[in-house]
Structure formats: C-alpha cells, structure tokens
Amino acid sequence: MKKAIFLLLLTAAISDYSMAQKQDYVIPAVDIKKMDGTTFNTANIKNDGKPMIIDFWATWCSPCKAELNAIAEDYEEWQKETGVVLYAISIDDARNVDKVAPYVNGKGWEYIVLSDVNGDFKRAMNVNNVPHVFVINGNREVVYQQNSAAPGDDKKLYEIVKKVAKGEKIN
Amino acid sequence: MKLHFNQLLLLLLAIFTSYTAKLRGQGLNNGEIHGNFQLDAQYYNPDSAIGAQPVPEKFLMNSFANLIYTNGDFSAGVRFESYLNTMLGFDPRYKGTGFPYKFATFNRDNFSITVGNYYEQFGSGMIFRSYEERGLGYDNAMEGVRVKYTLLKGIHIKGLIGKQRYYFDLGKGIVRGIDGEVALNELVTEFAEKKTKIFFGGSFVSKYEVDQDPIYVLPENVGAWAGRVKVNHGGWSFFSEYAHKINDPSSVNNYIYKKGGGLLVNTSYSQKGLGINLSGKVIDNMNFRSDRTAQNNDLLINFLPALTRQHTYNLAATIYPYATQPNGEMAYQGDITYTIKKGSKLGGKYGTTVLVNYAAANGLDSTTLASGLGYKADYTKLGKVYYKDFNVEIQKKVSKPLKFTLFYANFVYNKDVAQGKVNEGFVYANIEVLEFTYKFNDKHALRMELQGLQTRQDMGDWATIVAEYTISPNWFFSTVNQYNYGNPNEDSRLLYPIGQIGFIKNSTRVTLGYGRQRAGIFCIGGICRVVPASNGATISISSSF
Numbered sequence: 264m265k266k267a268i269f270l271l272l273l274t275a276a277i278s279d280y281s282m283a284q285k286q287d288y289v290i291p292a293v294d295i296k297k298m299d300g301t302t303f304n305t306a307n308i309k310n311d312g313k314p315m316i317i318d319f320w321a322t323w324c325s326p327c328k329a330e331l332n333a334i335a336e337d338y339e340e341w342q343k344e345t346g347v348v349l350y351a352i353s354i355d356d357a358r359n360v361d362k363v364a365p366y367v368n369g370k371g372w373e374y375i376v377l378s379d380v381n382g383d384f385k386r387a388m389n390v391n392n393v394p395h396v397f398v399i400n401g402n403r404e405v406v407y408q409q410n411s412a413a414p415g416d417d418k419k420l421y422e423i424v425k426k427v428a429k430g431e432k433i434n
Numbered sequence: 435m436k437l438h439f440n441q442l443l444l445l446l447l448a449i450f451t452s453y454t455a456k457l458r459g460q461g462l463n464n465g466e467i468h469g470n471f472q473l474d475a476q477y478y479n480p481d482s483a484i485g486a487q488p489v490p491e492k493f494l495m496n497s498f499a500n501l502i503y504t505n506g507d508f509s510a511g512v513r514f515e516s517y518l519n520t521m522l523g524f525d526p527r528y529k530g531t532g533f534p535y536k537f538a539t540f541n542r543d544n545f546s547i548t549v550g551n552y553y554e555q556f557g558s559g560m561i562f563r564s565y566e567e568r569g570l571g572y573d574n575a576m577e578g579v580r581v582k583y584t585l586l587k588g589i590h591i592k593g594l595i596g597k598q599r600y601y602f603d604l605g606k607g608i609v610r611g612i613d614g615e616v617a618l619n620e621l622v623t624e625f626a627e628k629k630t631k632i633f634f635g636g637s638f639v640s641k642y643e644v645d646q647d648p649i650y651v652l653p654e655n656v657g658a659w660a661g662r663v664k665v666n667h668g669g670w671s672f673f674s675e676y677a678h679k680i681n682d683p684s685s686v687n688n689y690i691y692k693k694g695g696g697l698l699v700n701t702s703y704s705q706k707g708l709g710i711n712l713s714g715k716v717i718d719n720m721n722f723r724s725d726r727t728a729q730n731n732d733l734l735i736n737f738l739p740a741l742t743r744q745h746t747y748n749l750a751a752t753i754y755p756y757a758t759q760p761n762g763e764m765a766y767q768g769d770i771t772y773t774i775k776k777g778s779k780l781g782g783k784y785g786t787t788v789l790v791n792y793a794a795a796n797g798l799d800s801t802t803l804a805s806g807l808g809y810k811a812d813y814t815k816l817g818k819v820y821y822k823d824f825n826v827e828i829q830k831k832v833s834k835p836l837k838f839t840l841f842y843a844n845f846v847y848n849k850d851v852a853q854g855k856v857n858e859g860f861v862y863a864n865i866e867v868l869e870f871t872y873k874f875n876d877k878h879a880l881r882m883e884l885q886g887l888q889t890r891q892d893m894g895d896w897a898t899i900v901a902e903y904t905i906s907p908n909w910f911f912s913t914v915n916q917y918n919y920g921n922p923n924e925d926s927r928l929l930y931p932i933g934q935i936g937f938i939k940n941s942t943r944v945t946l947g948y949g950r951q952r953a954g955i956f957c958i959g960g961i962c963r964v965v966p967a968s969n970g971a972t973i974s975i976s977s978s979f
Contacts, residue, residue, distance in 0.1 A: 277726040277927030290469060291504055292541070299563025299631050299666045301617060302590065323744040330870070336784075357558040357567075358739030361700045362769055364671060369771030370787065381555040381565055389500060389507075391979040392569070395941070408941035410976065414871055414879035 270291050288405035290317070291387040296378045303377055305384055312401035312426040313346035316420065318374075319385060319395045321363060322359045322366055327394040330412035334420075335372050337386055342425070345428035349374045353384050354393060398423050399434070406433045465505035472568070472977035473497040476521055481969035484928060484950060487522065494521045498526070498568065500535075507528045510538040520729050523956075523965035524571040525731075527601040533603055535575055542586035554594060556637040557612040559737030560677040560696050561658040561722065564598070570956065570963045572731055575599040576609065588620030593854040598724050605733040606643065609725030612635035629961040633664040641724050641735060644752060646921055650689065654684045658694070658722060658736075671969045673700045677720070683806075684726040687719055687761055690808030694719035696738070707773040714766040715741055718811055721760040724725060741765040742823055747841060747867045748914070749898055752954035756821040762798035767791070784831035795821040797851070819860075822846035835874070841867035849892065853955075863889040877906045888920070895920025910936040916952055942977040 275288050292306035308315065323421035331351060334341070341347050351359045351374040354362045367376050379385055388397070394412035397405050398420065408415060426433060477496035480488060495518050502511035512946075513535035517528045537550035553575055556562040567571040578596020585591055592613045597604040615635040619625045625632075638659045645652040662675035679694035700713040720738040738758040745751040758765075770790045772783035797817030800809040825843035832838065848860040864887070871881040885902035897919060902912040916930040934948030953967040 266659060287888045288466065300633050300664050300671075301620070301631065310879070323541060325746045342541055356739065357555075357563075357737060358741075359744055361673060361702055361713065362670070362709075362711050365702050365704040365711045365769065366771055368669065368704035369709030369773055371706045371773060377449075379554055381563070384551070386500075386553070387502070388467050388504065391472050391976045391978060392468050395978075409907060409938075410943045410977065410978070411907065411910075411938045413904035413906045414873050414881070415876045415904070417450045419907045 270343040284341045290399065290403050291383045293315065293387050295384050296380065298376050298378065308350055309344070309403065311347045314401065314424050316347060316349040316424065317399060318349060318351050319354055319390050320360050321354050321393055324393045324410040330394060330417055331372065332370060337393065338373055345424050346429050347428070352378045352384060353378050354382055379427055385431045396420060398427060400427050420424040435586050440733040446474045447557055465503060467501060468642045468979060469499060469501040471494065471499040472976045474521060474974045476968065476970050476972045478968055480952065484967040484969065486968050487966055489522065491519055496521050496524060498564040500910055507541045512536040514543055522968055523963060528571060528606070529601065532602050534599060544604050546582040548580045551577050552580045554580060554592065556611065556639070557635055558675050558698055560675055560698065560720070561637060561660045561679070561736050562611050562639045563737035573599055573673040574734055577604055585623060588617040600733055605724045608642045609724050609735055610638065611637060611639035625716045626803055629667060631666040634658065639735065643724065644715060646662040650683065652683055652726065653681060653718060669703045669704045674698065678720060679720060682722065684721055684723065685729060686721040687808070689806070691806045692719050692808040696720045697726065709771040711769040713741055716813055717758060717760065717763045717807070719761060734921060741767045741795065743791045744798060747885055749885045749896055750843050750865050752956055753887065753896070754845050754863060755955050756795060756852050758849070759797070759851060761819060762800065762811065762822065763795055763811070765793070765795040782830065782832070789827040791825050792821045836870065836872050838868065838870035857875065861891040863887055879904050886907065893918055897943045908938055941979065945974040947972040
C-alpha cells in the first residue's frame with residue numbers, strides 16, 4: 264500500500280515537473296536569522312535583478328571557509344563588475360552559532376551572513392552537505408549549483424556569475 | 435482496509451500533487467519539485483589485525499532521497515530511507531526501507547501549519563530541539579502538528595505536539611511545547627531605529643509517558659521551562675538562557691527525583707579584523723527524553739552541545755572528542771580570531787590570521803543526599819576535570835599560489851567520563867598540524883596536512899599525512915595515511931591507508947575509496963557516533979536537483 268501511494272506521488276510529481284514550462288527553482292521562503300538576531304525571511308533574498316550567490320558553510324567546514332576567504336579577496340571587484348551579492352548561510356548549530364559573527368568580522372568578510380541554526384533553509388534548498396553553492400539569476404531562479412569548494416572553484420563560480428550578469432544562458 | 439496516519443498523509447499528498455499538476459496543465463498553477471539523494475555503501479574485507487568485525491552480508495548500504503513539492507503557500511515532501519543493511523558504525527535499528535519523514539506545510543500571512551514530520555528548535559535548544567544529522571544517523575524528527583503564528587510584528591509564537599522518531603518507529607512518549615519570542619525593536623516603534631537590538635524569549639515543554647513501574651511512582655508529566663535574552667549593540671552581542679526541569683527519574687540519572695537546571699551565557703565582541711567570544715554554562719541533571727529508559731542518542735528532547743572547539747583536523751577531531759555530560763557539567767570557553775593587517779611586518783602581503791581557543795569542562799562539585807533526591811551541587815566550585823583543550827592556529831598566505839596553516843592543541847581528556855570507560859584515567863595529548871595548499875594554476879592544486887599526536891597514555895603516538903590533489907571544478911584525488919607508531923602494544927603499531935577519487939559535476943558528487951578505516955568517534959554538535967575499524971571499498975553518491 265505504502266509503495267503504491269509512493270509511486271502515485273512520484274508519478275504525479277514527475278508529470279508535474281515535466282509539465283513545467285521552465286525548470287526554474289525559485290528560492291523557498293523560510294525564516295532564518297540575521298547576525299544581529301533579527302528574523303529574516305529568505306523570500307527577501309533579492310538583488311534588484313542582478314546575480315546572487317547563496318553559499319552554505321559552517322565554522323567547522325575548512326573547504327567552505329577557504330573558498331569564502333578566497334572570494335573575499337576579489338569580492339569588491341566581483342561586485343563592481345557584476346553587481347553580485349553573496350549570501351553566506353551559516354549552518355552552525357547552538358554549539359558554534361555565537362562564534363559566527365566573531366569569525367566573519369575577524370576575517371573582515373563583506374557578505375550578507377545569515378544563520379540557519381536548525382537547518383530549515385538547508386533542508387528547503389535540498390542541501391546534503393556543505394560546501395554547497397548556488398548561483399541565482401535576477402529572477403531569483405537557481406541557475407547553477409556546486410557541491411564542492413576546491414581551490415580554483417571560485418574562478419569557475421565567477422565565470423558563471425559574469426554570464427548571469429550579461430543575461431547569458433548557463434548549461 | 436485500515437489506513438495508518440502515515441499512509442493517509444501520503445495519499446493526501448499524492449492527490450494534492452496530481453490535482454495541482456492538472457491545474458498546471460490548464461495554466462493556472464506553478465508548482466515545483468526538488469529533491470536530493472545520497473547513497474553510501476561499502477564492501478567489507480576481513481582484517482583481523484585492526485579488529486574489523488566480520489560482515490556476513492559483505493556489502494552494506496545506507497541511502498536516502500528527499501522530494502519536496504512547493505506551490506505558492508503550500509509545500510509537502512517525503513524522505514525515502516533505505517538501509518540494506520545498515521553500515522557499520524550506524525545504529526543497527528535502522529534496518530530496511532521506508533518513508534519515515536513526510537510533511538505538508540501551509541503558510542499564509544502570519545500563520546504557518548505543518549502536519550506530519552517537522553524539525554524545530556526553541557532558543558538554544560536546552561529544553562527542545564528536534565533535528566537531523568544524517569551523516570551521524572541522528573534523527574529525532576517530531577511526528578504530529580506544529581503551528582507558527584506572528585501575533586504582532588515582532589512577536590513570534592510556535593506551538594507543537596507530537597511523538598519523536600525512534601528509528602523506523604516512534605517513541606511512546608508525547609512531547610508538547612510552546613515558545614514565544616519578542617523582538618523589542620520590531621514591536622515598539624520608538625525602538626525601531628535604535629542601534630541596540632533586544633530580544634526576549636520563553637518556552638515551555640512537557641512530555642507525557644505512562645508510569646507502569648511496579649515499585650516507583652514516576653511522574654507521568656514532566657515539564658520544563660526556559661527563558662532567554664539576547665542583546666546586540668554594534669559589534670557587541672550578549673545571549674543568555676536559563677532552563678529548569680521538574681524531577682524526571684530516568685535510567686540516565688539513575689532514577690533520582692531531582693530537579694534539573696541549566697544556564698548558558700555567551701558574550702562576544704567583534705570588529706573588522708578581531709573577534710572575541712566568551713561563554714560559560716552549567717548543566718545539572720538535564721537529561722530529557724520522551725522515554726525514561728532511553729539511552730545514548732535515542733529520543734532526546736533537548737540539545738546540550740559541548741562548549742568546546744569543533745576540531746576539523748582528523749587526529750584532533752576523532753580520537754579524543756568531548757560531548758556534554760547531561761547529568762552535570764560546568765564549562766567555559768574563550769575564543770579569539772585576530773587578523774594581522776596586510777602590509778604590516780607580521781601580516782605580510784596578504785595578512786595573517788591567528789586563532790586562539792581555550793575550553794574546559796568540569797563535573798559538578800556535589801554532595802550525595804539521602805533518599806532518592808540524588809545530590810546537591812555547589813555551583814561556586816568546579817568539580818573534577820572532564821576535559822581541557824588549549825589550541826592555537828595561524829593561517830598565512832605567503833604568495834598567490836601558496837598558503838599554509840600551523841595548528842597546535844593540548845588536550846586533557848578524562849577518558850572514564852568522556853567515553854564511559856572504567857579506571858582508564860586521563861589522557862594528556864599534544865597535537866601539531868602543518869597544512870599547506872599550493873595552486874599550480876587556476877585549476878590544479880595540491881593540499882597536504884602533516885599531523886602528529888603524542889601521548890604517553892591510551893594508544894600512544896600517531897602520525898597522519900593527508901595529500902589531496904584537486905582539478906577544479908570536477909576532480910579530486912586524495913590519500914590519508916595514519917600510523918599508530920607509538921602504540922604500547924607492538925602488534926597494534928599499524929598503518930591505516932585510504933585512497934579516494936572523487937568526481938563532481940555541479941550538484942552531483944561521486945566518491946570511490948579503498949583502504950583501512952581506523953576506529954574513531956565522529957561528532958557533530960552534541961552528538962557523536964562511534965565508528966568501528968573496517969577495511970574495504972567504499973562508494974558515495976550525493977546529488978540534489
């Protein structure tokens with residue numbers, strides 16, 4: 264019985280998916296927190312039609328921090344060239360959440376840092392593990408995802424962001 | 435035919451989904467389906483030298499897939515999980531295949547209702563946190579109903595009721611809770627523009643569990659409450675939460691009729707280039723589960739994370755990790771991140787970052803009481819040492835292609851308390867790491883870690899070499915070699931080599947590995963998983979869409 268229902272659900276889901284005119288992926292709306300403690304709904308992740316990066320990270324994730332530190336060096340240039348804004352979503356739980364702001368400021372990051380302390384936004388975005396980076400176009404649709412952060416991945420990310428800024432298609 | 439709650443929910447989801455699909459066909463609707471998938475499997479070789487347990491199935495697999503359907507204010511989803519059979523190191527009660535997680539949520543204006551399974555946290559989690567850590571096999575999802583309501587701008591209320599997930603079943607106790615949070619600056623217009631942001635919160639949680647004990651009269655309803663305050667002012671931040679629980683005899687606290695309490699205080703200051711964090715806590719008899727006989731990581735209602743640094747280097751993270759002792763603990767921690775400016779003598783061309791961390795956890799200083807009340811603790815004194823960790827890390831970028839990190843840690847580890855051993859006493863260990871990354875060009879890079887651990891106790895000295903070659907954005911090749919050269923038992927001076935190849939394409943990741951896995955303890959947050967030694971070939975696939 265369970266299986267039958269699941270199959271039904273799956274068929275419905277697939278038919279629904281294939282009927283979609285465009286396979287966009289609009290950012291789901293979930294309440295998380297800003298660094299000052301205020302509630303922030305992810306429906307407000309916006310950038311006036313310009314590209315955005317959503318980067319899931321944690322203070323205990325070395326490759327995540329390495330990539331965000333690498334981007335931090337060029338972030339000013341990225342912003343000037345493409346108008347991109349980076350949302351760094353910390354998935355640190357109660358153990359480390361109070362270390363996020365000191366780390367971010369200690370490193371001098373200029374990103375918009377948000378705290379997803381119980382993984383609600385992570386789940387809604389189907390993130391399995393960090394690092395997981397999304398590039399979002401001006402219509403708030405996910406156009407690219409990367410589930411790694413190797414040295415040099417930041418360059419690839421910037422290539423994508425530049426294409427998005429010019430309105431080019433991402434394959 | 436009798437329909438169970440789960441099946442009914444699935445049926446409703448299916449009907450709704452197919453219905454909206456029809457609407458879509460008429461151009462009326464715009465739903466989306468997204469999800470993810472992960473599979474981890476291992477083929478096990480016998481290896482008696484490292485004490486690998488024989489695996490009669492030879493091949494074991496854990497996997498899951500999530501599907502989430504979203505349509506405007508409505509979303510619904512399921513998670514399929516399959517353990518055929520459960521991999522070593524995960525609880526064997528995860529066995530077989532099923533849909534242990536399914537939910538439907540409806541949001542409108544200030545109101546949100548979820549039926550089915552959900553995760554939630556009140557405050558810091560000291561009296562309630564329901565969450566998942568799939569990599570550890572931890573999942574205490576609630577099954578029931580949750581309502582969230584924004585009463586006024588700046589006043590958020592959550593209420594919930596349900597039973598907790600217990601592998602492919604549910605715990606027998608019922609958990610109920612309510613939480614409110616006030617954001618003063620949003621509520622009071624005069625405060626709106628103030629630089630100081632103030633938040634208050636309070637929560638109440640109660641569990642119901644029938645008492646069938648033939649001898650003791652046990653409380654069937656156990657209530658806990660907590661209050662919290664958070665203040666932010668520019669670079670300053672202060673957070674504190676106090677929790678109280680009525681007497682709650684359980685197998686973990688040896689069935690004492692003692693009240694429980696907890697206090698957490700955290701303060702931090704940061705400005706560009708500098709971050710400081712100081713925190714302290716007292717936990718006294720705060721084991722809280724929906725089944726008083728539950729042990730280990732089963733049916734936990736609250737979350738009591740360790741107030742220590744979460745280490746990332748292998749030898750520091752997995753040999754002597756520490757988790758909070760829910761029966762009683764006093765702990766404090768200080769943490770500094772300082773970036774020496776670019777262009778200065780010490781900072782060099784790219785700046786140098788220094789991190790210093792000190793954390794200590796002690797038991798309670800307590801006197802045993804007669805009758806079933808357990809003990810009385812004196813919070814002005816620290817009890818016996820459970821754990822101490824002093825560590826320093828220096829990160830420096832030398833040139834465009836080369837950067838390195840130096841790391842040193844000193845641990846004092848009470849093995850009897852942290853690992854539940856008897857008369858093994860303390861372990862004193864030093865750990866050093868040199869890590870460097872060299873970028874050959876924009877795509878090719880080599881990262882290496884040289885790690886050493888020295889101790890005269892336990893398993894003696896260890897060395898580890900990690901080498902990882904990456905070709906951005908698609909490939910990685912890595913080897914990890916661990917050598918327990920200082921083991922007091924000469925037969926255990928073994929080498930543990932592992933090789934891995936990974937292929938990444940956007941959000942899909944495939945990793946193949948082969949080698950010997952040392953026994954260790956893997957922890958995330960407050961939860962740890964003991965991984966036994968094994969030998970064999972592994973495959974891991976992860977994808978999201």
